[in-house]
Amino acid sequence: MKRIGAALALTMLAAAAPADDPLLRPIAPDFAKQWLTPQPPVKVFGNTYLVGFGGMNVALIKTKTGLILIDGALPQAVPAIEDNIVKLGFRLKDVELILSTEPHYDHAGGLAALTRDTGGLVVASKPAGAVLKRGRNGPDDPQMADLLPFPPVERLRMVRDGEKVRLGDVIVTAVATPGHTAGSMSWTWKSCEGERCVDMVFGASLNPVSAEGYRFSDPANAAVVTAFRYSFARLRELPCDMLISAHPVHSGGVEKMARLIEGASPNPFLDPGACSAYADKYARLLDERLAREAR
Structure with a gap:
């Protein structure tokens, strides 16, 4: 009887234990804590919401026929993202599209689980799509040596x-x-409240960071510098009333979110100069990086 009871107890414990989900296995959990501070889901403006974290933005757009999600954060972040979507009164199965900003594990690691759980289709650029399919970055990425693989999409x-x-x-x-x-x-x-419509921008990271030993000034990497310059100019030209940057700290988003949650008026995200300021900030950092490398 004792053997039967012990076997039954082990069976019950096994059933209660969470099954290992390969799409939710944490990536760099200690390092990633800086990005995944809990944050309540909030309406930013009109049909646009944030369902992410204190250090990592994930946006949600409501349409008449379904939901659009922007970015997927890390695998271990997916349950919280999904919980935030539900807290807003939406259904996971209504997520039709998941837009990807960049194929790094901190923004794309959760995409595979989110597509499985929602049935949504990931949308990305062709270069990003190649990385997302294999779940690993290539030599064209300045940070490649420091990046970790993530579940393929x-x-x-x-x-x-x-x-x-x-x-x-x-x-x-x-x-x-x-x-x-x-x-x-x-x-x-475009996001509208009543008769007022504003131009929303979810900005991919512009930060010129790299793995140890990488030099932006190396002639072999000239195309990367040219790409940055192109992106800075592009952001400055965009119609941009409200900017949501992939990492909120990059554009003053932490302070804006705190004020929004407090009910500040006018809306703290309303800033027609935000995209230009975002581009200017990282153009300066790139210039400073190139100057240091030239010494």
């Missing part, structure tokens, strides 16, 4: 610069902003 649509992605009554435009990665893509759309 199987369901994928690739779009070109300037291509318009439509879902219901919302059109999102793909804006190529390479440099940080070769396939980085920012996204723009």
